[in-house]
Amino acid sequence: MTVALAFxxxxxxxxxxxxxxxxxxxxxxxxxxxxxxxAARADLVRRARLPAKSGFAKEDSSSASLGLQRDAxxxxxxxxxxxxxxxxxxxxxxxxxxxxxxxxxxTLNLLSTGSDWLDASAASAPSRxxxxxxxxxxxxxxxxxxxxxxxxxxxxxxxxxxxNLSAVVVLAAGDSLSGLGAWLTALQPLAQAYxxxxxxxxxxxxxxxxxxxxxxxxAQSLGINATILSDPQGLGVRALRLSHAGExxxxxPPAFTVAYRGQLPDGSGAAGQSNYLTTALNxxxxxxxxxxxxxxxxxxxxxxxxAGTPNYAQDVAPIFHDHCAICHxxxxxxxxxxxxxxxxxxxxxxxxxxxxxxxxxxWHVDPDYGxxxxxxxxxxxxxxxxxxxxxxxxPRGDGPDPLADLPPPPSYRAWPPDLGPPDAIxxxxxxxxxxxxxxxxxYIFVQTPNTSNVWLRAAVVLPSAPQVVHHYLVWSGRVGxxxxxxxxTYQSSLAGYVPGEAPYVYPSDSGYxxxxxxxxxFNLHYTPNGVATNDTPTLALWYxxxxxxxxxxxxxxxxxxxxxxxxDPESQVVANWTLPSAIRLxxxxxxxxxxxxxxxxxxxxxxxxxxxxxxxxxxxxxxxxGYQLAQPKILPAGARLMVSGAFDNSPENIYNPDPxxxxxxxxxxxxxMFACFFDYVQ
Numbered sequence: 001m002t003v004a005l006a007f008x009x010x011x012x013x014x015x016x017x018x019x020x021x022x023x024x025x026x027x028x029x030x031x032x033x034x035x036x037x038x039a040a041r042a043d044l045v046r047r048a049r050l051p052a053k054s055g056f057a058k059e060d061s062s063s064a065s066l067g068l069q070r071d072a073x074x075x076x077x078x079x080x081x082x083x084x085x086x087x088x089x090x091x092x093x094x095x096x097x098x099x100x101x102x103x104x105x106x107t108l109n110l111l112s113t114g115s116d117w118l119d120a121s122a123a124s125a126p127s128r129x130x131x132x133x134x135x136x137x138x139x140x141x142x143x144x145x146x147x148x149x150x151x152x153x154x155x156x157x158x159x160x161x162x163x164n165l166s167a168v169v170v171l172a173a174g175d176s177l178s179g180l181g182a183w184l185t186a187l188q189p190l191a192q193a194y195x196x197x198x199x200x201x202x203x204x205x206x207x208x209x210x211x212x213x214x215x216x217x218x219a220q221s222l223g224i225n226a227t228i229l230s231d232p233q234g235l236g237v238r239a240l241r242l243s244h245a246g247e248x249x250x251x252x253p254p255a256f257t258v259a260y261r262g263q264l265p266d267g268s269g270a271a272g273q274s275n276y277l278t279t280a281l282n283x284x285x286x287x288x289x290x291x292x293x294x295x296x297x298x299x300x301x302x303x304x305x306x307a308g309t310p311n312y313a314q315d316v317a318p319i320f321h322d323h324c325a326i327c328h329x330x331x332x333x334x335x336x337x338x339x340x341x342x343x344x345x346x347x348x349x350x351x352x353x354x355x356x357x358x359x360x361x362x363w364h365v366d367p368d369y370g371x372x373x374x375x376x377x378x379x380x381x382x383x384x385x386x387x388x389x390x391x392x393x394x395p396r397g398d399g400p401d402p403l404a405d406l407p408p409p410p411s412y413r414a415w416p417p418d419l420g421p422p423d424a425i426x427x428x429x430x431x432x433x434x435x436x437x438x439x440x441x442x443y444i445f446v447q448t449p450n451t452s453n454v455w456l457r458a459a460v461v462l463p464s465a466p467q468v469v470h471h472y473l474v475w476s477g478r479v480g481x482x483x484x485x486x487x488x489t490y491q492s493s494l495a496g497y498v499p500g501e502a503p504y505v506y507p508s509d510s511g512y513x514x515x516x517x518x519x520x521x522f523n524l525h526y527t528p529n530g531v532a533t534n535d536t537p538t539l540a541l542w543y544x545x546x547x548x549x550x551x552x553x554x555x556x557x558x559x560x561x562x563x564x565x566x567x568d569p570e571s572q573v574v575a576n577w578t579l580p581s582a583i584r585l586x587x588x589x590x591x592x593x594x595x596x597x598x599x600x601x602x603x604x605x606x607x608x609x610x611x612x613x614x615x616x617x618x619x620x621x622x623x624x625x626g627y628q629l630a631q632p633k634i635l636p637a638g639a640r641l642m643v644s645g646a647f648d649n650s651p652e653n654i655y656n657p658d659p660x661x662x663x664x665x666x667x668x669x670x671x672x673m674f675a676c677f678f679d680y681v682q
Contacts, residue, residue, distance in 0.1 A: 033160040033654060034146055034353045040255040045137060064089055064110075066132040075123030079106075079130065082114045088140040088293070090133045091117070095125055102131070107142070107294035115291055121298075142258035142293070144251050145239035148358040148618060149204070149229040152216040154366050156598065156617040157202065157229060158357060159239065163253045163652055166198040166285045171264060172237060173203040173228070174245035175303050177210040177218065183246060184224050186264055190278070191226065197285055201227065204242070206304055208232035208380075212368060233384035234304020238391065239356050246299035248277060252284050259284050262295035304384070309392040312341060313399025316389045319382045320344060321402055323361060326409045333466040333499040340404040341396055348394040355383055362500050362623040366615035371630040374502055412502050413466065415540055419458050419505065422540035424449040428522040433468045435532040441667050442524040443480030448514060455511035455544040459495035460503040461522075465535035470525040471624045472497040474539055476512075478519035491521070492554045493677075495539060496589075498624040507586055507632070510681040511548035514541075550584075550681040556591075557643045559674045564663040569650035570597060573674050578640045585633040585641075587679035588614045589626035592645065593669045594655040596621055599645035599676065606638040619645070621655070621669070626677070643676040 064083035071078055081089055087110045094101040106117060122128040148158040162168060169190070173183040184203060191201040203226055205215065215228050231237060240249050240258065250260040260280030276292045283290035310316050320328075320338050328334040336347055344351075354360035355378075363376040389395070415422060428444035463469045475491035494512045496504070506512065522537060557575040564571040590599040596619040604610045614627055635641065651659045657670040665673060 032353065032359075033158070033357065036654060037146070037160055037254065037256050041141070041143060041257075044141065044255045044257070048137075048140065064132060064134050066091065066130060068130065070122070071118070074120075077119040077122035077128055077130070079117045079119060080114065081108070081110070081116065081132070083110050083134070085110055085112050088135040090135055090294075092131045092133070093119070093121075094129045095127060097129060104294060105130075105296050106292065107135070108292050109289065111289055111291050119296070121296065141255075142241075142261065144241075144249070144256045144258050145356055146256075146353060147236045147239040147356040149231055149236055150212075150366060150617055152212045152219065152228045152230070154212065154368065154615060154617055157227065158618075159236075159251065160253075160256060160357070161652055162200060164198070164650075165200055165253055167200075167259065167281060168251045168253070169194075169199060169201045169281070170236070170240055170242075170249045170251060171201070171203045172240075172242040172245055172247045172299075172302060173205045174300070175206045177205065177207045177214060179245065180205055180207075180210075180215070180228070181218055181222055183264070184219065184222060184226055184228070186246075187226070187248075188224050190264075193278075194281065194285075199281070199285065203228045204231045204236045205229070206231045206234045206237055206302060233380040234302065234307075235356055235380075235384065235387065237302055237304040238384075238387055241305075242302060243305040244297040244299040244301055247297050250277070250281055250284060260290075260293055262292075263297050263299060307384070307388055309395065310385045310389045311399065312344075312389065312395065312397045313402060315385055317341070317344070317402040319378075319386060321406055321409070323376075323378050323382065325403070326412060327500050329408045329411070332411070332413065338403055341401050344403065345394040345396070348390045352387060352390045355387055358618060359620070362620070362625065364616050364618050364620055364623070364625070365627065366617050369612045369615045370627070373628045373630050374504075374626070376500070412500070413462055415460060415462075416458070416503055416505055419460075419542050423543045424541040426520060426539040426541065428524070428537055431524060431526070431535045431537065433465070433526045433533045433535060434528050435530055436528050438668055439526040439528060442522070442526075444522040444524065445478045445480070446520045446522065448476075448516060448518045448520055449541070450514060450516050450543070453513070453515045455546075455548055456494065456506070456514055456541055457511050457544045457548065458505045458542040459512065459539065460505070461495045461497045461537055461539040462503070463497060463535050463537055465533050466499045468526050468529050468533045468535060469497065469499060470527045472525075472537055473523040475521050475523070476514055476518050477521060479521055480523075493523075494520075494554070496626070497537075498626070500623060501625060504587070504626060504628070506552045507550075507584075507681055509548060510550040510552040511544050512552045552679065552681055553583075554677060554679050556675050556677040557641065558676070560665045562647075562664065562672070562674060564595065564647050564649045564672065566660050566662055567650055569648050569652065571647045571649060572644065573646065574642065574644045575674065575676060576640055576642050579635055579637055581637045581682070583635050583680040583682050585613070585629065585635055585678060585680050587626050587628045589624070589677040589679075590614075590616060590619070590643070590645070591624060591673055591675045591677065592619060592621065592647070593672045594621050594657060595647040595649050595653060595663065595672055597646040597648040597653075599643065601676065601678075602642045602644070603633070603635055604640040604642060606636060626679075641678070643674075645674060645676075647672055 067080035069078040091106040092102045093105040146160040171187050173180050246264045248264045249258045252259040276295050280290050325338050328338040330337045361376045361378050461472050461474050473493045474495040475493045479491050557577050559573050559575040562573045588601050598617045601614040602612050663672050
């Protein structure tokens with residue numbers, strides 16, 4: 001990047017500025033959307049350095065220059081920019097020579113040897129300073145970070161997902177629901193004009209007090225069918241580096257560059273509201289060059305863009321300790337242990353992507369439905385704190401290092417201490433997991449350890465090598481795959497394990513009946529991680545001294561008859577069960593494979609009313625979470641438990657094994673499942 005080519009001022013003197021620097025980001029070995037986008041960006045920058053007749057590539061370069069003339073009648077500053085065709089230039093402006101007062105006003109790609117601009121804001125300023133920079137390499141591109149947010153209908157939208165589009169146009173709709181209508185009204189004509197184009201339009205509302213019902217009602221009252229993303233803490237705003245209400249960003253896949261950013265025209269035809277936005281959008285769609293990449297902003301500043309930098313010791317480290325170190329500890333499932341500041345700073349760029357894309361913490365529930373005792377959700381304010389700290393460069397600051405000084409939280413890989421010592425221990429023995437490839441489901445049969453019939457008050461199974469475990473299920477009986485290729489045999493389980501989840505204990509008034517003549521089946525599913533590994537599952541059992549008041553049950557609602565068409569981005573599926581007698585619902589655990597898109601549990605009561613118990617709008621196969629209801633739900637006889645979901649068999653699903661395949665039920669992750677478990681007592 002070349003800086004300080006020219007400085008021009010009105011009513012003041014010149015001042016120099018220091019060159020900007022860029023930091024390298026460490027990367028995680030797990031393939032993520034961010035990895036794919038990074039590769040596309042590297043290719044984009046490489047191609048921009050090659051000789052070309054259009055785009056960002058430069059012809060024989062000459063020094064760029066900035067000329068200035070003040071229009072006496074209007075008071076506007078008339079800027080004249082000169083250089084070589086293909087040069088990318090940036091103009092910063094400031095009302096003073098304060099080093100912190102400079103703001104980017106324009107970025108443009110010279111299509112010829114010159115261009116000009118009228119700065120209307122200079123008319124009301126006593127002085128205005130300008131400086132010119134030439135941008136090269138990565139600096140010539142405005143790269144957007146990924147983010148995932150829910151719209152007013154509870155549907156998940158991830159910025160890096162729609163690689164099949166020409167552009168995603170994102171509007172910062174302000175910090176207040178009261179102003180949303182005006183911004184949607186201004187955006188609507190643009191969205192309608194491009195309705196037939198491969199473009200999506202999103203609006204970000206950063207109002208922490210607005211609920212989705214009110215947002216949806218407002219859009220409906222205006223007759224506007226828009227995608228409005230709830231962004232209460234400004235996560236999407238930060239990812240796109242939006243700073244003003246009404247700012248609009250045209251994001252271009254597959255590198256997800258911000259091809260244009262500027263103020264959304266309000267339709268008034270006021271000065272400075274030329275059609276730079278539509279010119280840029282047409283250029284993106286038609287793959288043609290256009291001049292202005294960034295134009296001035298005039299809307300009010302967004303709260304998220306003005307928040308300060310948190311202190312590591314006081315604000316940041318406690319969040320890591322309380323919400324992350326339970327898994328990010330030595331020898332556990334996470335790829336790094338948060339043991340001190342240096343580790344946190346090293347992994348900060350990867351953590352930023354995980355936070356914005358909602359892959360970490362592994363809790364994918366729509367917060368509008370239900371509360372759960374085992375929630376791993378990171379409060380929105382805490383997530384915003386971490387992101388502000390990372391964006392500031394992860395500064396150490398003053399104070400102690402709580403990550404180094406405090407003991408780690410209690411491990412999930414230990415028997416629950418309040419249960420006391422187990423009454424029995426059962427293991428299927430050492431399991432060898434290969435380094436690469438796939439592992440078939442294992443069904444290992446072990447004789448029950450109890451010499452008489454017992455009621456279990458708890459059953460907990462844990463691995464010795466959680467890094468290769470996808471899940472365990474343990475059930476009573478000697479029941480494995482019944483010989484149907486690709487099909488699993490699922491039974492009512494008495495215990496289970498998934499990485500990153502605390503051991504589940506039966507409700508305190510219930511138990512599971514286990515006879516002394518039973519066998520126990522260990523259903524083991526391993527996922528090789530590149531290193532040959534040995535694992536020893538261990539099942540601990542605790543007995544009731546007498547029969548408990550209620551019996552614990554685990555059951556599932558399955559749909560095994562689906563057929564997913566090749567390329568289908570949303571193949572919907574449902575399963576229902578009408579209760580013959582009343583139950584108390586305790587826990588919900590949906591299970592799909594790599595094409596799982598979303599899933600929801602609803603109950604329809606005998607009087608026809610419907611209640612959503614759980615919604616997982618961004619299902620993630622890597623995390624087989626069971627959701628424990630904070631308030632168990634009494635379902636009467638005649639109620640209908642209904643589970644609905646969808647599969648994504650499109651190429652945009654980067655985890656999709658084969659988008660050209662027709663997919664049906666099967667064991668391996670190359671096939672699919674729709675098995676929605678639920679625990680209840682009766």
